[in-house]
Every structure is written in structure tokens, then in C-alpha cells.
Amino acid sequence: MKLIIKYLKRYKLLFILNAVSALGFALVELGIPTIVADIIDYGISGNNRTYIINGGLKILFVSVVGVMGTIIMGYCCAKISTGITHDIRLDLYKKIQKFSHNEFSEFKIAGLITRTNNDAFQIQLFVNTILRMAVLTPVMLIGSLILTYRSSSDLFWVIFATIPFIILGVIIVAKVTGPISEKQQRGLDDINRISRENLTGLRVIRSFNRQKSEEIRFSKTNEEFAHNSKLMFKIMQSTQPIFFLLMNIAVCRIYYVGAILISDGSLEIGKLVAFLDYLFHAMISMMLFCMIFMMYPRANVSAKRIQEVFDSDISIKNLSTEKLEDEENSFIEFRNVKYIKDGKTILNNINFTAKKGETIAIVGATGSGKSSLVRLIPRLSDPSEGEIRFNDKNIKYIDINNWRNKIGFVAQKAFLFKGSIRDNICFGNANAAEKDIIEAAEIAQAMDFISTRKSGFNDEIEENAANLSGGQKQRLSIARAIVRKPDIYIFDDAFSALDFKTDAKVRAALKSITGNAITFIVAQRISTIKDADKILVMNHGEIISSGKHNELLDNCKIYKDIVDSQIGLEEMLYEE
Ligand SMILES: Nc1ncnc2c1ncn2[C@@H]1O[C@H](COP(=O)(O)OP(=O)(O)OP(=O)(O)O)[C@@H](O)[C@H]1O
Incomplete structure (x- = not known):
């Protein structure tokens, strides 16, 4: 909740506008049953046409104001909830960018993806609900209860008796769903991890003919996730019918008591109609208010998982702003x-x-x-x-x-981004001139294959550079480091996928640019x-x-x- 409040603070004005429109809407909604009651008791019973028309106009005006309130509320809710999710995702991204190996080992990549996508989305849903309900429902609930009491205190106690049961139900649901929600989110982490492994390792799986065992591994995790999701769904779904059952029992009892009171002459029909209207508002408000508590455990789990990332200590810190001369x-x-x-x-x-x-x-x-x-x-x-x-x-x-x-670093495993060959080389230096890009490609011995491609430097590299060979990927990674014109070159087994001839050519060409640099070469080949x-x-x-x-x-x-x-x-x- 601390996390949500922290981000909500960024949208103070919209939050106030949302609260005011919700408050206005609630008061307007609460006014209608009283007008209806008066129309029935004084307009219809007294056969007073002008009273009925005036009452109708009042309802029309109040409804228009209510619609405006709903539209403003919807706008504020959408803006705040999507804004908060956007901010959380951006901050998560920035934090993850600073992670070193240690933090990645702790959170695991799949876990970080779920936290950024699913957990942030859970918060969006919760914030959206809370913004709609947090102001509206308590006002509606309290207002309705006061007005039901004013309509008929005898009938009021009939519905009041059901309130403790509803509160007890909400507490039970919140307690039960909390741990299930946690398991559900962890299950999603696992599904993400296995899907990622299976998709990136598809060739290995096929060549070792392990499709069946991988399918079983995925099914097991998927089933576990589906089981928890079903359980959660069942609990959440069964709460509504139970709630309506309680409500209908209360309504039956009200009709029964109301009929006796009307026949006694101690209650007017209009008041009974207003009472039922207020009762409906009170019950619906209570149900919606309860939804916040039922959604809370799930959102709380997600918020905690996101907060863990924010709270994690970054092991590689920038301790100084001192620049090198x-x-x-x-x-x-x-x-x-x-x-x-x-x-x-x-x-x-x-x-x-x-x-x-x-x-x-x-x-x-x-x-x-x-x-x-x-x-x-x-x-x-x-x-x-x-x-x-x-x-x-x-x-x-x-x-x-x-x-x-x-530093110009060429990692052991060549990683390229989806985009053009040029974009990938310029990743090393966004301001590289065309001649520098060509020179880097020439030194890395990449020109021969770039020139054979349809669009040359503009040719598209697919995700995971799936349309390049291992040696081509390495050569582009080398060019990406060269275009930086760094003071320190690090080639971590960066020539391993090159044939001996190309390896020798790259090293010979490198000599022309590394004369003033410090060069580290990790290699298995003595040559x-x-x-x-x-x-x-x-x-x-x-x-x-x-x-x-x-x-x-x-x-x-x-x-x-x-x-x-x-x-x-x-x-x-x-x-x-
Ligand atoms: N992220 C990590 N977490 C834990 N241990 C690691 C990690 N990375 C490497 N190691 C371990 O550190 C040791 C050295 O690994 P390193 O990759 O530096 O060796 P290398 O000489 O480069 O090997 P190769 O030639 O096979 O690439 C190995 O025992 C490895 O298991």
C-alpha cells in the first residue's frame, strides 16, 4: 500500500477531482429515491400533475449531473491508474538497468518480467477499483443507511442484522485469497521462465528430441497455475451469489415487515419504495466496498514483489562523478x-x-x-x-x-538487437559517421557479408539475430566495439566463431587501430x-x-x- 500511495501522490490534482466528482455523484444518486418517494406519496396519491412533472424534471437534472460526475470519474480513474502503472514500469526498468549479475541471480529474469508486466497490471486494476469505490461507496453506504433509517427505522434494523455476516465473509475471503494470490504470481514467474527457455532453446529441445519431457515440465507448471487461478476464481465468483442471497433474504423480510407496517398505516408506499432503493444502494455499495478488500491481498502481493526490486541493494554503485583526464x-x-x-x-x-x-x-x-x-x-x-x-x-x-x-567490450556470447545492421553497429556509438561505420565493418571483416545482403547496412536483423550465423554475429559485435574508438578493447573469446583465416584477418586489421589502446584478448586458440x-x-x-x-x-x-x-x-x- 505504501508503494501505491507513493505513486498516487504524483497525481494529487486528478485524485482530488476524482474524489469531488465521486462525492457529487454519490449525493446526486442518493437524492433520486427521495424525489421518487415524494412523487408517489404526494404527486400520484394526491393526483397532483404539476408535482409529478416537477419531480420528473428534478430527476432529469439530477441524472444529468450524475452522468457528468461518472464521466469525470472515469477519466480521472483511467488517467491515474494507467499513469501509476506507467511510472512503476519505468522506475522498475531504470532500477533493473543498474542490476549486476548478483541481482539478476536473486530475482531471475522471468521473475523480473512478471513483476514488470503482471504485477504492475494488478496494481493498475486495484488502483482503478479503489479510485472508483474508495470515495463513492463509503459515502453511498453511509448516506443510504442514514436515509433508510430516516425512511423507516423499523425496517432499518432488518437490514442492519445482515451487515456483520457480510463483514465476516469479507475477512474470510481476504485471508484465504492472500496466500493463493502469492502462489499464483510465483506460478506465473515459472511459466514465464519455462516458456522463455523453451522458445530460446527450441533447437536444442528438438535436436535432443526432448519435446515430450519439456511438454510435461510446462504442463505441470501450467496446471499448478491453472489450479490456483481456478481456486481464486471460484472463491471470488462464489462471493457474489452468496452476497445476493443475503440481500434477497433481507428484501423478502422487508416486504413482509413493510406490508404489515403499510396495513397498520404507519408506513407510506412511497417510503417503502425509497427504502428499497436505498437498501439496494447500501447493499451494492457495501459489495463494491468489500471488493476493495478482496482485491487488496492480490494487489498487496504484487506491490510487495515490486517493492522488493526497488528495495534491493545495487551491488555495482557509481561512487563518484570524477571524470578521467x-x-x-x-x-x-x-x-x-x-x-x-x-x-x-x-x-x-x-x-x-x-x-x-x-x-x-x-x-x-x-x-x-x-x-x-x-x-x-x-x-x-x-x-x-x-x-x-x-x-x-x-x-x-x-x-x-x-x-x-x-571501453569497447565484445562479450563471449554475441548479442544483437532487433533492428538494422547499421543500428546494431551504431549501438556502440550513436554519433558514428558513415565512414566510421564502414571502417569498423571493414576491420571486423563484416563487409563481405553485409555487401551481399539485399539492403546492405539497412538489412534487418531478426530477434536474437536468428537470421545471422555465429561468425556474422561475432563480426558485428566486434564492429560495434570498434566504432566506439575506445581506449580499452576487451575481446572475450570474441573470435571463437570465426574461421582461422577470418580470425587472422581481423587481428591484423585491428592492429591499425589498437596502437594507442589497451587490448585484452581472451581466447582458446594459441594462434x-x-x-x-x-x-x-x-x-x-x-x-x-x-x-x-x-x-x-x-x-x-x-x-x-x-x-x-x-x-x-x-x-x-x-x-x-
Ligand atoms: N554468474 C555466476 N555465478 C556463479 N558462478 C559463476 C558465474 N559465472 C561464472 N561462474 C563460475 O566461475 C568460474 C569461472 O568462470 P568463467 O566464465 O570466468 O571461466 P572461463 O575461464 O571464462 O571459462 P570458458 O573458457 O569456459 O568461458 C567457473 O567455475 C564458473 O562456474
Whole structure:
């Protein structure tokens, strides 16, 4: 509720307008039965035509005012509820953008999607209901009860007796639906996760012929979700008939008591009609008011899930606004860096320096920590101990945007966005000139396939770059980094999908632009890294040796083993 109130505050004026129109509408609605009662008791019974016509005109006027109130209320409700959802989604998006690996592991991607879509929508529904009902129904309810009492105090006690049953019913429904709602939202998270996995991993599922088992996995989660949804639906649906049953019992009793009172002469027919009208208003208002309490548990679960995201601590913080100055002899230094994830030491005792103009290569067995090491540079994660310094400044205390702008990162898994080839390259530099885009594509050896495509740079890339090969995706990712003209290049296994010849051509072309930069290359192929100025050999999260290719061949057994295992491969032949 705190979350909803916080966002509602942004729409104060509309909220007041909504409340005033709701109040006006309620008062107008409450006036009609009294006019009708008077028409029956004085106009019809007294055969007074003028009284009847005047009464009719009064009803017409009151109805028009009521319609205007409803329209204004509807406008305010729609504007506020959609506005709040829009604001929540935007703030969620901004917060999620700051998440690091840690936060993604905590909330899971599917969970974040459900929170942004479904949970935000639940809040929209609740806010819409609350805005319509919160002012209107209490006024209608209290007003109707007062007017029923005024119409006939004898009859009033007949309906008053049903109120405790209704309140008890609402409390029970709210208590029962809260936990079901929580299960329902979690189930939706699971459905999202499995659907995502099944859609993105469709090829794997088919090639391993696992459609049946995946279908069972999906059905199980889907059934569980459907079960909870059905239960929720049944509870919510059964409340209305029960409510109307109670109401009809009260009405029957009122007719019975009313008939006795009329025959006694202590009640007029018009008053009974007004009484029933007010009773109807009172009961409907109470039912609608109860709906707020019944919807509350579900909205509360959604609000809590959204609030969890807002409250989560961001592990990668921007601690400074200090910008970097250009320096002639820049360098990066890893000082006693340790990186622990989920209690496991991924990197330990990492010490090395990389200078401007140097190429640092990182090799080692899979899982030895190569990617984890380079991910620390753009602060995708921060070291648990030790520090990374750029020009003798801890990178944690450099403005994060300024720092990241200096880096051209090519990730292990090439990710491209749906859009044109040009848009994807310009993702690295929105202001890139045409000649820079072409140059980047040429260096990345992407021109040959771009020029064969129907619309060249304007050719569309599908979702997940499904219409590109692995090597084409890698080349565009490389071009995207080059177009930035960064001071630091990081190629995390970025040449693995390229054939040996293209790999060699890309590296040769890169030399023309990386002369003034610091370049990190993570690779499995020795041919990719053997010319590096410094090669770091990693094993179990530690640098076990470093040096040039020839030095390592003499000093490092693991490196020599890697080289030996690749001797005779096509790339070596090509390099010769
Ligand atoms: N998000 C993560 N959460 C927990 N552990 C992780 C995470 N990412 C990587 N690891 C672990 O950290 C270790 C190093 O992984 P990393 O990806 O850095 O190795 P790598 O040398 O780049 O491997 P490869 O050559 O196979 O890409 C592995 O044991 C891996 O299981």
C-alpha cells in the first residue's frame, strides 16, 4: 500500500477531482429515491400533475449531473491508474538497468518480467477499483443507511442484522485469497521462465528430441497455475451469489415487515419504495466496498514483489562523478584482486599491469576464470578484495559512465538487437559517421557479408539475430566495439566463431587501430594470442604464469601443453 500511495501522490490534482466528482455523484444518486418517494406519496396519491412533472424534471437534472460526475470519474480513474502503472514500469526498468549479475541471480529474469508486466497490471486494476469505490461507496453506504433509517427505522434494523455476516465473509475471503494470490504470481514467474527457455532453446529441445519431457515440465507448471487461478476464481465468483442471497433474504423480510407496517398505516408506499432503493444502494455499495478488500491481498502481493526490486541493494554503485583526464601513458593495474561469487572463490591473487599500446592475452582451461577477470574491467562485477586501478585511480571511484565509455567490450556470447545492421553497429556509438561505420565493418571483416545482403547496412536483423550465423554475429559485435574508438578493447573469446583465416584477418586489421589502446584478448586458440605483448595463463582462478609466447613455451608446462595440443591444427599451418 505504501508503494501505491507513493505513486498516487504524483497525481494529487486528478485524485482530488476524482474524489469531488465521486462525492457529487454519490449525493446526486442518493437524492433520486427521495424525489421518487415524494412523487408517489404526494404527486400520484394526491393526483397532483404539476408535482409529478416537477419531480420528473428534478430527476432529469439530477441524472444529468450524475452522468457528468461518472464521466469525470472515469477519466480521472483511467488517467491515474494507467499513469501509476506507467511510472512503476519505468522506475522498475531504470532500477533493473543498474542490476549486476548478483541481482539478476536473486530475482531471475522471468521473475523480473512478471513483476514488470503482471504485477504492475494488478496494481493498475486495484488502483482503478479503489479510485472508483474508495470515495463513492463509503459515502453511498453511509448516506443510504442514514436515509433508510430516516425512511423507516423499523425496517432499518432488518437490514442492519445482515451487515456483520457480510463483514465476516469479507475477512474470510481476504485471508484465504492472500496466500493463493502469492502462489499464483510465483506460478506465473515459472511459466514465464519455462516458456522463455523453451522458445530460446527450441533447437536444442528438438535436436535432443526432448519435446515430450519439456511438454510435461510446462504442463505441470501450467496446471499448478491453472489450479490456483481456478481456486481464486471460484472463491471470488462464489462471493457474489452468496452476497445476493443475503440481500434477497433481507428484501423478502422487508416486504413482509413493510406490508404489515403499510396495513397498520404507519408506513407510506412511497417510503417503502425509497427504502428499497436505498437498501439496494447500501447493499451494492457495501459489495463494491468489500471488493476493495478482496482485491487488496492480490494487489498487496504484487506491490510487495515490486517493492522488493526497488528495495534491493545495487551491488555495482557509481561512487563518484570524477571524470578521467587524457593521459599520455595510461595503464590498468590489477592489485591483489580476489572475486568471490556465492561463497566460491572464482579469482584469487590477480596481479598484473597492462600499458597503453599493449595487448594482454588470457588463456587457460574452461572455467579457469578468464571471462570473470575481464568482466571486472567494465565493472560488470566488482572485486571482493583488492582493486583495479586505471592511471593509479581505483576504477570504483571513477564515474561509471565515463569509465565504461572508454571501453569497447565484445562479450563471449554475441548479442544483437532487433533492428538494422547499421543500428546494431551504431549501438556502440550513436554519433558514428558513415565512414566510421564502414571502417569498423571493414576491420571486423563484416563487409563481405553485409555487401551481399539485399539492403546492405539497412538489412534487418531478426530477434536474437536468428537470421545471422555465429561468425556474422561475432563480426558485428566486434564492429560495434570498434566504432566506439575506445581506449580499452576487451575481446572475450570474441573470435571463437570465426574461421582461422577470418580470425587472422581481423587481428591484423585491428592492429591499425589498437596502437594507442589497451587490448585484452581472451581466447582458446594459441594462434589468436601468440603475438600478444603479455600472455596470462590462468588455472583455477589464479594467474600461474605470464610472459611472451616463447618465454611461456620454456617456463610454463600448462601453456606448453595447450600449444602442443593445438600443433598441427589448420590455424598453425595458416600462420606459417
Ligand atoms: N554468474 C555466476 N555465478 C556463479 N558462478 C559463476 C558465474 N559465472 C561464472 N561462474 C563460475 O566461475 C568460474 C569461472 O568462470 P568463467 O566464465 O570466468 O571461466 P572461463 O575461464 O571464462 O571459462 P570458458 O573458457 O569456459 O568461458 C567457473 O567455475 C564458473 O562456474
